[in-house]
Amino acid sequence: MNARNRQNGPLRLLKEIMSKPDGANKRVLIAGGCGFLGSHLCDELLKRPEVTKLVCVDNLWTGDVANIKHLNDQRFHFVESDVETFRSDHLFDEVYHFASPASPPWYMAEPARTISANIVGALRLLELLKPGGRFAYTSTSEVYGEPLVTPQPESFRGWVDCTGPRSSYDEAKRATEALLFETRRTRGLDLRVTRLFNVYGPRTREDDGRAISNFITQALGGKPITVFGDGTQSRSWGYVSDLVEGMARFFWRDTFDYLGPLNLGNEREISVIDIARYVSELTGGQPIVHLEPAPQDPTNRCPDLTIARQVLPGWSCEVPFEEGVRRTLEWFREGSAAQQAAGETRAARA
Numbered sequence: 001m002n003a004r005n006r007q008n009g010p011l012r013l014l015k016e017i018m019s020k021p022d023g024a025n026k027r028v029l030i031a032g033g034c035g036f037l038g039s040h041l042c043d044e045l046l047k048r049p050e051v052t053k054l055v056c057v058d059n060l061w062t063g064d065v066a067n068i069k070h071l072n073d074q075r076f077h078f079v080e081s082d083v084e085t086f087r088s089d090h091l092f093d094e095v096y097h098f099a100s101p102a103s104p105p106w107y108m109a110e111p112a113r114t115i116s117a118n119i120v121g122a123l124r125l126l127e128l129l130k131p132g133g134r135f136a137y138t139s140t141s142e143v144y145g146e147p148l149v150t151p152q153p154e155s156f157r158g159w160v161d162c163t164g165p166r167s168s169y170d171e172a173k174r175a176t177e178a179l180l181f182e183t184r185r186t187r188g189l190d191l192r193v194t195r196l197f198n199v200y201g202p203r204t205r206e207d208d209g210r211a212i213s214n215f216i217t218q219a220l221g222g223k224p225i226t227v228f229g230d231g232t233q234s235r236s237w238g239y240v241s242d243l244v245e246g247m248a249r250f251f252w253r254d255t256f257d258y259l260g261p262l263n264l265g266n267e268r269e270i271s272v273i274d275i276a277r278y279v280s281e282l283t284g285g286q287p288i289v290h291l292e293p294a295p296q297d298p299t300n301r302c303p304d305l306t307i308a309r310q311v312l313p314g315w316s317c318e319v320p321f322e323e324g325v326r327r328t329l330e331w332f333r334e335g336s337a338a339q340q341a342a343g344e345t346r347a348a349r350a
Helices: 003-019 037-044 105-107 110-128 165-185 210-219 240-253 272-282 306-311 321-349
Strands: 026-031 051-058 076-080 092-097 129-140 190-196 225-228 235-236 262-264 269-271 288-291
Touching: 026 037, 026 240, 037 092, 037 240, 092 110, 105 110, 110 129, 110 165, 110 210, 129 165, 129 240, 165 190, 190 240, 210 225, 210 269, 210 272, 210 321, 225 272, 240 262, 262 306, 272 288, 272 321, 288 321
Parallel strands: 026 051, 026 092, 051 076, 092 129, 129 190, 190 262, 225 288
Antiparallel strands: 235 269
C-alpha cells in the first residue's frame, strides 16, 4: 500500500461505515450488565456484528465485575454508575433495562433503592434513547402476585399487596411497565417487555438469596440446606441459557406484530422441597432444615406460554432441571476451588 492509500485508509473505512444503513451500526446501552442476567445478555449482544458499541452501566450493588471480565472486545465499555445518574455524550439505538435486584433479601433490605432503580432508572434511560430507538425491559412474574389462576397468562392482572414486604419489587416492576407501555401509547415507543419466571444458573452470587443458589452454597459449605416453610410452594425454574435465548429472539432477532408483554419461563413446576432434596443428593446428603415461612411467598409460579409459542415458534426451555442444577453446582464448585487456591497462593507468598 502506498503512502496515499495508507493516509486515505482510515477515511475510506469511516466513509464505508457511515454509508451503511442505520441498522448496520448500533450503539447499545445495557443497565445492570454486570448482573447475573445482564452479563449473559452482554455475551449475546456482542455476537451481533451490527453492534459497534456496547456500554454497560452498573453500580455493582448486586452485580459483579467478575461476570464481565471475559469480555475482551473493543466495542465493550463498562461504566460504574447508578442508572439514575448515568450520563452520556450520545444517545443509543437500543437500551436494555436490567438494573434491579431480583432476590427478596436484597430488595426487602433496600426498598427505596429498588423502586428508584426500576422507575427512576427507566425515566433516565428513556432520555438516552434515540428517537425511534428500541427500549427493552426485564419485568417479572412477581407482577402477578398470588396466582389466582395457573398457569399465569399475560392477561392476568395480578393479586398484589401494595403494602406488603415484597411490594417494593412487585410494584416497582408494575409501575415501570405502566410507564413504558403508556410511553408507547402516547409517544410511539418501540418497546419490548419480558416477564421472566425464576431463572437460575452460573454467575449467580453466592449471597444471592434465591433458592437454588442458596441450597448449593449451603451444601458446598457443609451447612444444612434451609427451606422456608414446608417447601410445597412450587416454581417453574428456567436455566439461564434458555431464557437468554428467548430474550434475544424477542428483543432483536425475530419479527412479529405482538406488542407485549411476554411470559418467558419453564412450564415444568417443581416444589422447593424437591429442589432441596435434589441438591442434597448431589452433595452427599446434606441435611434439610425447615424455617418459618417467608412472608407472602406465592404458592406457585407457572407461565402460560401460549403467546410465546406464537411469537417465538420453536422456543422452549430445553435444559432439563436436573442437568441445569448440575451445571450450576459445578460452576459454584469451580469458583470455590479457585478462591481456595488463590487464598493458598497469597498465604504462601506472605
